[in-house]
Amino acid sequence: MYQLKNLLQENSYPGRGIVLGRDRSGKKAVVVYFIMGRSENSRNRIFAPTEDGIRTAAHDPSKMTDPSLIIYHPVRKAGRGLIVTNGDQTDTIRDYILDGRTFVEALHTRTFEPDAPNYTPRISGLLSPDGSYQLSILKSDRGNPGCCCRCFFSYDLPPAGEGRFLHTYQGDGNPLPSFEGEPVQVALDAPDAKTLAANVWSWLNTENRVSLFVRYVNLADESCEDVICNRHEA
Numbered sequence: 001m002y003q004l005k006n007l008l009q010e011n012s013y014p015g016r017g018i019v020l021g022r023d024r025s026g027k028k029a030v031v032v033y034f035i036m037g038r039s040e041n042s043r044n045r046i047f048a049p050t051e052d053g054i055r056t057a058a059h060d061p062s063k064m065t066d067p068s069l070i071i072y073h074p075v076r077k078a079g080r081g082l083i084v085t086n087g088d089q090t091d092t093i094r095d096y097i098l099d100g101r102t103f104v105e106a107l108h109t110r111t112f113e114p115d116a117p118n119y120t121p122r123i124s125g126l127l128s129p130d131g132s133y134q135l136s137i138l139k140s141d142r143g144n145p146g147c148c149c150r151c152f153f154s155y156d157l158p159p160a161g162e163g164r165f166l167h168t169y170q171g172d173g174n175p176l177p178s179f180e181g182e183p184v185q186v187a188l189d190a191p192d193a194k195t196l197a198a199n200v201w202s203w204l205n206t207e208n209r210v211s212l213f214v215r216y217v218n219l220a221d222e223s224c225e226d227v228i229c230n231r232h233e234a
Contacts, residue, residue, distance in 0.1 A: 133164075
């Protein structure tokens, strides 16, 4: 079991990250998604709420140079499930689920991002109404663009106060090194979404952090508490 605080404070550039799990009371599912950026284009973003989740948007549209890999819906509902990803594969997963197919089937149609030489991994999660969840990472084979490694992880309802953390990069570098291994088991001991959001935002590198979304989902009635933090005010 790791402390999310330590993992974030010791890594200046984890990139984009997903945490799924269960709060310390055991009554709520926890969802965390954050984005970071090194370039002006990447940093020129905010999270904006939508009817079924959130989307990324340009803080200053006049400074947006290439929206292809940075404008998308990170969080969307699909039936009673909640999808969380770092790219437009959110919509692929949603379409497959609404068509009666699966998270895994959807991601077998996708690969890592075409941003050589980084080949940024696509990370995705699916939270079910009972608190169980799935995580996935699609990444190049040690930087080889000719081979996509598709890894899938499925978790039953976790013990209270526990979750899993998956992010795109091991740390800063050129090219950026892809995440390795299984999603990391982390403690989730914040009492509510507001507290967790404040904590995570403070732990992310202040120069590189861009936006953060936290949701607590009541497992009994599926009501939600959401918090959004943006580097730029919307």
